[in-house]
Amino acid sequence: MKPGRFTYHAPRSLDAALALLAEHGDEAKVLAGGQSLVPMLNFRLAQVDHLVDINRIGPEFAGPKVTGDTVTIPALVRQRVLERSAEVAAVLPVFAAALPQVAHPQIRNRGTVCGSCAHADPAAELPTVMSVVDSTFRIASARGTREVDAADFFQFHLTTALEPDELLTEVAIRVPQPGTRMAFKEFATRRGDFALVAVAASATVDESGTVTACRIAAAGVAPTPQRLHDAEAVVIGSTVDDEAIAAAEAAASAAVDPTGDIHATAEHRRRLTAVLVRRALAEIKGDQS
Amino acid sequence: MTDNITVTVNGKQHTATADDRLTLADFLREKLRLTGTHLGCEHGVCGACTIIVDGSAVRSCLMLARQADGAELETVEGLAEGGKLNRLQQAFKDNYALQCGFCTPGFLMSVTAALREGPVRDEDEARDVLSGNICRCTGYQGLVDAVLETSKEMHS
Numbered sequence: 001m002k003p004g005r006f007t008y009h010a011p012r013s014l015d016a017a018l019a020l021l022a023e024h025g026d027e028a029k030v031l032a033g034g035q036s037l038v039p040m041l042n043f044r045l046a047q048v049d050h051l052v053d054i055n056r057i058g059p060e061f062a063g064p065k066v067t068g069d070t071v072t073i074p075a076l077v078r079q080r081v082l083e084r085s086a087e088v089a090a091v092l093p094v095f096a097a098a099l100p101q102v103a104h105p106q107i108r109n110r111g112t113v114c115g116s117c118a119h120a121d122p123a124a125e126l127p128t129v130m131s132v133v134d135s136t137f138r139i140a141s142a143r144g145t146r147e148v149d150a151a152d153f154f155q156f157h158l159t160t161a162l163e164p165d166e167l168l169t170e171v172a173i174r175v176p177q178p179g180t181r182m183a184f185k186e187f188a189t190r191r192g193d194f195a196l197v198a199v200a201a202s203a204t205v206d207e208s209g210t211v212t213a214c215r216i217a218a219a220g221v222a223p224t225p226q227r228l229h230d231a232e233a234v235v236i237g238s239t240v241d242d243e244a245i246a247a248a249e250a251a252a253s254a255a256v257d258p259t260g261d262i263h264a265t266a267e268h269r270r271r272l273t274a275v276l277v278r279r280a281l282a283e284i285k286g287d288q289s
Numbered sequence: 290m291t292d293n294i295t296v297t298v299n300g301k302q303h304t305a306t307a308d309d310r311l312t313l314a315d316f317l318r319e320k321l322r323l324t325g326t327h328l329g330c331e332h333g334v335c336g337a338c339t340i341i342v343d344g345s346a347v348r349s350c351l352m353l354a355r356q357a358d359g360a361e362l363e364t365v366e367g368l369a370e371g372g373k374l375n376r377l378q379q380a381f382k383d384n385y386a387l388q389c390g391f392c393t394p395g396f397l398m399s400v401t402a403a404l405r406e407g408p409v410r411d412e413d414e415a416r417d418v419l420s421g422n423i424c425r426c427t428g429y430q431g432l433v434d435a436v437l438e439t440s441k442e443m444h445s
């Protein structure tokens with residue numbers, strides 16, 4: 001249970017980190033909070049020649065920023081810091097709802113928001129939330145910078161759009177339109193465990209109470225967070241009334257094709273998806289009145 | 290590669306060599322001979338290795354020693370006051386919050402950090418504070434009682 005041999009680097013700037021990644025690329029890994037990578041190194045599920053620790057690249061990467069219509073979450077924002085940011089909660093309360101369900105405080109004190117996205121565990125909470133908010137993943141390498149959205153960022157089980165020489169510098173999220181409500185619901189076997197299934201939902205209503213936009217995503221049912229487009233479609237145009245919620249529940253159940261494992265059967269996961277969609281929409285509806 | 294690192298542990302400064310792949314937990318135990326910090330799982334799940342780094346409770350099995358260079362650490366060895374158990378340690382003893390004691394240093398550090406952040410008001414909150422640590426002996430009820438008792442004394 002000890003990591004294999006590697007060379008440790010602690011660059012003091014973003015440019016220095018990118019230069020190291022450009023030089024070592026395939027043989028290197030970024031170390032952020034270490035809460036997923038170090039267990040994998042300790043188990044020797046992962047073996048690297050070079051570890052590029054980004055924790056000292058600069059204090060400007062440590063805090064979330066709310067400017068105008070955008071919330072930016074740079075690479076070193078710890079999960080616990082986002083959970084407790086009153087400024088972010090005022091415009092995107094869904095993070096304060098989802099984050100307490102990510103692991104335990106001791107893990108969130110180190111684990112970063114960007115690291116959770118870059119790790120892309122199919123049952124992770126944060127990628128699911130990123131799939132219902134309007135998020136942009138800002139990526140840098142010595143070759144330049146680029147931006148991708150959530151649908152393109154999360155590609156497969158533990159696989160993202162990131163190339164070996166690239167760093168996720170920040171996630172930028174557009175502050176939702178007025179009238180937008182969000183909810184996050186999950187079922188886990190024990191406190192702090194990864195979700196068996198988690199659901200994030202967002203709905204925007206106009207003055208008459210009719211939904212004009214809706215996004216719903218589930219974790220734990222596919223290799224990446226799965227958008228439930230059919231369920232979204234039945235909510236749009238409704239007032240999130242009981243009939244719409246029941247239709248969304250049925251649509252969610254039909255849309256997912258989970259695999260069973262030792263933690264839960266496929267049928268259990270499908271049922272949980274439907275129930276959590278119902279609970280999330282019920283919460284959204286309750287907030288409206 | 291091996292390099293010297295300097296850390297402050299329980300108020301005392303230490304400098305020692307650390308290999309790149311040495312974890313902070315092994316650094317404390319093997320280089321500084323501070324063996325109060327225990328290692329159970331070495332992958333972040335059990336909490337036995339929990340210490341306080343720059344004010345936050347963290348898993349010392351998931352940090353590299355090199356990452357702690359310059360940091361302020363608190364370990365279970367720093368809890369006793371003048372050779373006597375502190376309030377939390379005494380509450381653990383009084384409430385049978387330990388049996389074999391293997392998990393105890395981690396619980397003490399997790400709870401120490403949590404109680405500094407504010408009161409723990411009820412059983413549900415206490416279980417939340419304790420949920421990041423695993424105990425195979427006590428069944429947790431004694432731990433819940435110890436946390437609530439200490440919180441009441443500290444925050445009333």
Ligand SMILES: Cc1cc2nc3c(=O)[nH]c(=O)nc-3n(C[C@H](O)[C@H](O)[C@H](O)COP(=O)(O)OP(=O)(O)OC[C@H]3O[C@@H](n4cnc5c(N)ncnc54)[C@H](O)[C@@H]3O)c2cc1C
Pocket residue numbers: 029030031032033034035036037038039075101102103104107110111112113114115116118119121123124125126162166167168169192193194195332333334
């Ligand atoms: C006991 C335990 C329970 C947990 N429970 C949960 C849970 O319930 N839900 C959950 O979602 N997670 C859980 N986690 C994982 C935790 O949330 C991690 O913090 C997270 O998955 C990874 O973030 P990190 O900052 O620690 O990244 P690291 O572990 O440092 O890195 C993870 C991966 O992402 C890459 N990476 C990290 N940052 C960047 C970046 N900025 N750019 C490019 N690549 C990067 C690394 O190279 C590595 O491949 C748990 C972990 C433990 C130990």
Ligand code: FES
Pocket residue numbers: 327328329330331332333334335336337338339348349350351
């Ligand atoms: S030894 Fe660190 S969490 Fe188990």
Ligand code: FES
Pocket residue numbers: 386387388389390391392393423424425426427
């Ligand atoms: S007292 Fe034995 S494991 Fe907790």
